[in-house]
Amino acid sequence: MFVRALPAVVLVGATVAGMPAAQADNRRLNESVAVNVYTIQHQADCETDLKINPQLQLAAEWHTRDLLHNRALDGDIGSDGSTVQDRANRAGFVGTVAETVAINPALAISGIEIMNRWYYRPDYMAIMSNCANTQIGVWSENSLDRSVVVAVYGQPG
Structure with a gap:
C-alpha cells in the first residue's frame, strides 16, 4: 500500500513544481495601509483628506520590486542609486515626497505588522502624521521568503 501511494505523491509534487508561481493580489493590503495612514493623520488633527495618487503608487511599485529582487537593498535608495x-x-x-518601507523575511506581512513597525x-511616524502629505501611493509584493511594502507620500507642488 505504501509503495503505491508514493508515486502519486511524486506525481502531484511534479505537477505543482511545474505550475507558474501565483501572484497575490495585495490591493486590500495596500488600501489598508493608506486607510491606517489617514487615521494617523486625523489623530494628528490633520483636516485634509489623504488621496491615492497613481504616480506615487507607480514610484512605490518600482521601489517595491527593486527591493524584492535585490536582497542587498534594505531602505530608500534603489539599486540604481535613485x-x-x-522615482x-x-x-x-510634481512636488516633495517622503517614503516608508517595510521588509519582512517571510511570505506575507500583515497591515498590523506594517503599522507596528x-x-x-519616530522618523516614519513624522512622515505619516505630516498633514502636508496629502497624497499617497502604496505598493506591496511577496516572494516565498520576502515581503516588501513601500508607501510614498506626496506634497503636491
Missing part, C-alpha cells in the same frame, strides 16, 4: 524623490519625479509627480519609528 532616491524616492527621483516620484520619473513617475511624473512604522508607528514606533
